[in-house]
Amino acid sequence: MLIKRWFRSLVNRAVALVVGGIIISALLVTVAGSQLSRSELEQQARNQVETIADLVAGELDSKLALRLETLNHVAGSFTMSAQALDSRARLLVRRQIALRHMFDGVYLMDEKGRVLAESPEAFHQTGLDISGREYFKQVSSTLAPVISEPYRSNYQDKPAIMLAAPVFDHHQHFIGMIGGAILLDGDNFMAEFINLKIGKTGNLRLITRTGVTVAHGGRGEVMTPVRVANPVLLDAMQGFEGTVQTSNRAGEPVIMSVQQLSQAPWFVAAAWPAREAYAPITRTIDAFIWMLLAVILLIGPLAFWRFRRLMAPLRVLGDQIRERHLGMRSEPVDVSGGTEIRQVAEIFNTVMDEREEVLISLAEREAFFRSLTQSAPIGIVQTDVLGRIEFANPAFEAIIGIPSEELTQTYLASRVQEADRETAVAGWKEAIRKESIFRSRIRLATRDSGRLVWADVMTAAIQTPEKALGTITVVRDISHELEVEEALRDEQQRADTILGVLQEGVLMVDTSGVIRYANDAAGRFLGTEGECILRNFFQLITIETKDGALTREHFLAGEDLDNLYVTLRNHGGECFDIDLTMLHIRRGREDERLVFVLRDDSDRRREEERLSWEATHDSLTQLLNRRAFNASLIQCLGDSARQTVSSVLMLIDLDHFKPVNDAGGHLLGDDLLRRLAELFRDSVRQSDTVARLGGDEFGIILPACGLARAESLAEKIRAAVEALRIEQDGRSFGVTTCIGLTELSPEDKGPREAMARADEGCYIAKSQGRNAVVVVPSPPAR
Structure with a gap:
């Protein structure tokens, strides 16, 4: 209460304004300066931490590279x-x-x-x-x-x-x-890394991408797991490199720079506490605050004294205005002081002179109003402050079927249907109290008690500077309009019901892409769960064909589309195979619309993919079949002339497979073939091609492998097959292999020549007692 009374004085308000202006200006300058300084200091700190991390990472890479190169040289x-x-x-x-x-x-x-x-x-x-x-x-x-x-x-x-x-x-x-x-804790180059500091408390860490600490310059930890809660280190384990602000174990902000090593799957993390990096700006802000307090203590009393002197003429003006209003003073007010105070006195004198003129012309204006409203096509009613009708024009009489003589001095609220009366009266009172306009739709009772009229009502207060004189209410009969609106809503409801049960997504968008209508199925395709109205259709999804993406411009400029097979990706990452139909409505006009129909085509495309897979794979082993193998071999032969390291063809023929089928049954034989297929897949690289060529014969294509490595791989496969055994009913079953190897040569005219050489290797292995690897050289270059 004391503070409220103090602020009633303009002098006190002015002083508070000056002091407040100083404080706000100082705060703005402080905030702006500190932000600029902090931004510059932050960038310098980031650069410093990033430079140290980059230098350390480079140094570690060079030391590891030197040692690895020396080891490799010695091994050679x-x-x-x-x-x-x-x-x-x-x-x-x-x-x-x-x-x-x-x-x-x-x-x-x-x-x-x-x-x-x-x-x-x-x-x-x-x-x-x-x-x-x-x-x-x-x-x-x-x-x-x-x-x-x-x-x-x-x-x-x-x-x-x-x-x-x-x-x-x-x-x-x-x-x-x-x-x-x-x-890691020895006297070597790692010790130099561990003892390196950033500032006073900053440190370095060396961590593997699997999350194991190699060295920690702060706590001296070795081989401890990385704290999972630190998102920067988690991102670094996925390959992230850069400088960001994060927090340490104690929750304090730190500047951290991550640099990945190229010689090993490790990274260097340099951390510098932000409180140490930004300490200079904190000290500057503290000094500025003390200076601001000193300025306020000096300016406050001085401003208070000066404003009291400036406002003295205003008190004199207030006394003269009060006397003029009470009739104790007949002459105009006259006061000295500043230009603004003299201007207020002149305006007051002018207002008082014009007031009398306004009162004289008020009666004339009322007469003019009544004359004007007689011919108005809408109902107009004037009431006093109590709501009693003083005037009603002929249009209002026609709406409710009651002549003006019977309406005069009756309450306008009595003409309102009882269910709407409380709302209407409250709105009229609010319009008078706040000098606002009240608008609503209400039902009016007519002379025919069985008929109600829906009316659009707008009420405004009639005000003078001293008081409210009453209200003006404008009434428009909207009964027929509501009947038409109801019929339109029914039709819209029927259309929405039909579109809502469709499985196809149906959308209507304007030329800018804003969605004006969408059924529930469309929301599933867009990933918005129905909340897509007024959102941009082309920002929510991307539509792609085999020829590229379709944009808004393609749809606007193109013709109608029917059954176009596309791929739709929504903003949630979901992907749909779609049969798309698009229609133009009111093309070329300002209110042009595009209608999209989206049908899910995923089942048909999955069936096509299944049939394509079955045409190129062996159903028992899930490996490629002979046809797909021949296609890969032809492609590899075409690339052989451009390769610096030769590609190798490997044919594998199983020994003694028929006795396994005869003694153990075909189910055991099938199980053995599946295990062998898995063994072959696990033995080669992802870029290699493994296929079942038929029966107990398999083929492997090794692009850019080299004959020496291929021969070593073949020996491993031969040994692994020999070691593979299957137990059934107390008996052990297994097979061995004859493997033929040959290099693919640019001289090969087709896959038949390379297959013949590899097949020859298998025959040679069988003739030498089976369970062997034989290399057949490729023909010399001509």
């Missing part, structure tokens, strides 16, 4: 037989002085994973079987250098990573591998 110098490698292992490892400087431990393993030699020998790893280690499995299967995931080493259970490269004999057969171990 070990080309010898497996027996020689075993006997010379210790000597070979002792000679690798460069590797001992690069790694905490150097190891030489044979092809079975047994450690042949190590340096330093104090680790006591010689003779240890490491075939179960993941890095050994990767090297032996891919025959390529690898950088392992962090693991617990056998030396004092210390965390480490292994860089390893395969060793081959003179025939390029895998005979072992050489590896270099780096202890």
Whole structure:
């Protein structure tokens, strides 16, 4: 209450306005300055964190690349037989002085994973079987250098990573591998990374994409899982690279930059707490606030004193106006002061002079109003403030069938049907009180008590500066209009009911794409669950044909469409095969519309895909059949001239399959064929082609594989087939294979020549006692 009384004074309001203006201006300047400064400081902090992360990632990549290249070079110098490698292992490892400087431990393993030699020998790893280690499995299967995931080493259970490269004999057969171990908590280049700081409290982390911490510069953690709640690290595990603001484990905001390593599936995460990065701007804002308080304490009293002096003439003017209004003063008001105060005095004098003129002309205007409303085509009624009719024109008399003499001095509310009366009276009172216009549809009682008239009623108050004099009500008979509207609504309801039960989606859009009508089925295609009216149809979906996407311009400029097969994708990611029909309505006019009918064509297209799959695949093994295999072979022959590494054709013929069918039954034979098909698929790359050519014959196409790798793969397949056994009724069943290999040559005129060479290899293998791999060379280039 005290504050409210204080603000009644204009002086106090002016002082509050000045002080408030200073505060708001200062706040705006502060906010704008701090935002600009913060933006600049944030960008600098982001650049700094990103630069450090990029430098560290580049440095780690170069160090890992150098070590991996050195290992690969050393492995290439070990080309010898497996027996020689075993006997010379210790000597070979002792000679690798460069590797001992690069790694905490150097190891030489044979092809079975047994450690042949190590340096330093104090680790006591010689003779240890490491075939179960993941890095050994990767090297032996891919025959390529690898950088392992962090693991617990056998030396004092210390965390480490292994860089390893395969060793081959003179025939390029895998005979072992050489590896270099780096202890994650050892005195090596990892320690330089761990001890690097950003500012005072910022740190770096090295993490694998599988979510394992390799090194943590803040907490010194090694081989701990990444905190799942951090979305930036989760995105980095999926390949994200960039600089964003996130929060740490304590919920504090930090600037984090992520840089992916190219040598290993790892990434560097550099984090700098935002409170440390933005500390300078916080100190500046604190100083500015203290300065603002000092200015307010100085300006407030000075403004209060000055405004009291400026407002003194206004108090004198108020006293003179009160005297003139009460009749105690007859002469015009006269006051000194500022221009605005003198202008108010002049306006008041003018208003008082004009008031008398207005009162004189009011009677004349009323007479004119009555004359005008007599000929109006709509009903007009004038009432006093109590709602009693003072005037009603002939049009209103005709609407309710009662002459003006009987209506005068009766209440207008009595002419309103009882159910609508309370609403009408409340609206009229509100119009008088707020000087507004009340509009509604109500029912009026006529002289014929059995008939009601629907009327559109609009009421406005008749006001003078001092008080309300009554109301003017305009009445329009809309009974016939409502009957027409009701008939239209019935027709619309019938149409909506019919369209609502259709399975086809039906939409009507204007030329800009805004949806004006859509049935329930259309909402399913659009993914909006029926809430699509007034949304843009072409923004909700994309429509594609085999020739490309159809846009709004295609539909507007094109002709009507009937049964066009398209693919529809909605904003929710759902995809539908659609039979589309489109019609133009009122084409070329301003109110042109497009009608779309969407029919789901998915079942027919799925049936076509099923028939296409069955035509190219073997139903028993799910592999490609001979026809599809021949098509792939023809394509591979066409590409052979452009390849630097030769493609290889492999034919596989099963040995002793008929006895399995005879002794175990056809169901057992079918089961064996399915298992063999799965074995062949798992043994090759995704880019390779595996097919069942018929009976117990299979074919594999190995694009850009090279004959040496293909021969090694064939030996693995032969051994895996030989090891595959099926048990039934206490008996064990299995088969062996004859495998023929040949390189695909640009000299081959067609698939028949290559198939003949590979088939010849199978016959040679059978003649040599079966269960063998035979390579048939391709013809020399002419």
